[in-house]
Amino acid sequence: MNMKKLFKRVLFYIMLIIVWELIYELNVEYLKVWKAYSFPSPIDVTKTLLNLIKDNTLGIAILASLKRVAFGYLISTIIGLVLGITIVKFKYIDENLTPLILGLQTLPSICWLPFAILWYGLNESSIIFVIVIGSIFSIAIAVESSIKNINPIYVKAARTLGAKGNKVYFDVILPASLPGIVSGMKQGWSFAWRALMAGEMLSATTGLGQVLMMGRDLSDISQVVAIMLVIIILGLIVEKLIFGKIEEIIRNKWGLDAASARI
Secondary structure, eight states: OOHHHHHHHHHHHHHHHHHHHHHHIIIIIISOOSOTTTSOOHHHHHHHHHHHHHTTHHHHHHHHHHHHHHHHHHHHHHHHHHHHHHHHHOHHHHHHHHHHHHHHHTSOGGGGHHHHHHHHOSSHHHHHHHHHHHHHHHHHHHHHHHHHTSOHHHHHHHHHTTOOTHHHIIIIIHHHTHHHHHHHHHHHHHHHHHHHHHHHHHHOSSSHHHHHHHHHHTTOHHHHHHHHHHHHHHHHHHIIIIIHHHHHHHHHHHTHHHHHHHO
């Protein structure tokens, strides 16, 4: 990102903060339409965020949340990849299981919380379960659709050159479907991150979700908004630094950047 583009982006967010402060001043301080405890100012949110950093509450919460989501997302990725490949390879499973998975994918992660509590209790396992079940179906569907939608000419060319059986599958089909699979994994990460917050708000003793709920219980709207901003920023950082780099590597490898430029 060049300096000019970075400057424009920073200026845009500064303007948003100014608008936020003006809305607070107008509705809370002057018109008194809203109460201060129901709508925080950016100054109060910043002070709360600095206090959370100072007493290390935020650092401990971030580490706990990242550890949980990394473990849960790893499990869901492995299961989702295996499930997606299995669906494609077996027609009977594809015809009968795919509609069910599509339905389960639309189910909000919070709906699985009662099952998690009944099966695992109020502990780490219940949170991991919610993370896994919240992202596994989107990854499986992404793998299935990516493999089905590759250009058939790749398979024909491989078979013309003598490739057979699993060699076609692992040397041609899976590599060709990687861009779509990575996009599905990125979507799965978003679902996992959201599912983590749902689980932590219910049963965690540490974590961003728990700190957010503590702010709610104390009627501290500044803490709630501060943690919401941290959750958004962390999600964007992971998506940009990890999945963004992976997508860039894949696009360069397959020449997709050049193709996009021609279009």
